[in-house]
Amino acid sequence: DTAVSQTPKYLVTQMGNDKSIKCEQNLGHDTMYWYKQDSKKFLKIMFSYNNKELIINETVPNRFSPKSPDKAHLNLHINSLELGDSAVYFCASSQVGGRLEAFFGQGTRLTVV
Amino acid sequence: DAKTTQPPSMDCAEGRAANLPCNHSTISGNEYVYWYRQIHSQGPQYIIHGLKNNETNEMASLIITEDRKSSTLILPHATLRDTAVYYCIVRVASSSNTGKLIFGQGTTLQVKP
Numbered sequence: 001d002t003a004v005s006q007t008p009k010y011l012v013t014q015m016g017n018d019k020s021i022k023c024e025q026n027l028g029h030d031t032m033y034w035y036k037q038d039s040k041k042f043l044k045i046m047f048s049y050n051n052k053e054l055i056i057n058e059t060v061p062n063r064f065s066p067k068s069p070d071k072a073h074l075n076l077h078i079n080s081l082e083l084g085d086s087a088v089y090f091c092a093s094s095q096v097g098g099r100l101e102a103f104f105g106q107g108t109r110l111t112v113v
Numbered sequence: 114d115a116k117t118t119q120p121p122s123m124d125c126a127e128g129r130a131a132n133l134p135c136n137h138s139t140i141s142g143n144e145y146v147y148w149y150r151q152i153h154s155q156g157p158q159y160i161i162h163g164l165k166n167n168e169t170n171e172m173a174s175l176i177i178t179e180d181r182k183s184s185t186l187i188l189p190h191a192t193l194r195d196t197a198v199y200y201c202i203v204r205v206a207s208s209s210n211t212g213k214l215i216f217g218q219g220t221t222l223q224v225k226p
Contacts, residue, residue, distance in 0.1 A: 004156075031212050041198070043157070043216040055211055090156050094212045102149075102214060104156030 006105035023091030032074035033092040131188040135201030152197040
């Protein structure tokens with residue numbers, strides 16, 4: 001069983017479109033994250049949810065809207081896609097407190113053309 | 114969270130030990146040292162973490178200096194599959210922490226046959 005799974009793995013879309021990336025974790029963790037890895041391979045956190053509540057929003061454009069229907073899911077919706085949104089997006093989860101070891105999904109490679 | 118400094122790249126012969134250094138001279142007393150790695154096209158993977166004592170698990174060993182200003186991740190018998198970017202991250206591990214990981218540039222380890 002995959003601990004943190006993201007869909008789709010690849011996403012190619014045109015500028016101006018709206019797209020969503022889904023993430024699910026089966027680890028029973030209460031915190032989930034979205035990270036973005038740009039073309040220079042720099043990994044940066046975007047959002048974090050703890051028990052469906054937003055706890056981190058790292059100055060991300062409001063075209064990006066995370067949604068957490070329950071603590072096992074954290075989806076990322078992106079409106080009006082721009083060329084600069086092209087990147088690999090990683091979902092992660094952890095149990096806040098204790099070791100705080102995070103588990104990452106395999107990533108979604110988004111290409112905006 | 115404290116800043117870390119790592120060499121940008123290192124080579125290691127297959128079967129030999131890989132020793133990856135990390136400097137964290139501004140680390141606070143309640144901050145742990147975490148190591149993650151990212152194999153090409155995959156999500157980051159937790160390796161090990163420690164506070165002040167040396168730690169060992171099935172993947173690696175972590176040696177932290179007595180003053181805690183630096184540490185070394187040791188892969189005892191590197192294989193080609195250990196080729197990856199290795200990230201050293203220093204952070205507080207507590208229930209009040211958001212769990213956010215701040216990734217630097219890491220060290221690209223190339224294991225050669």
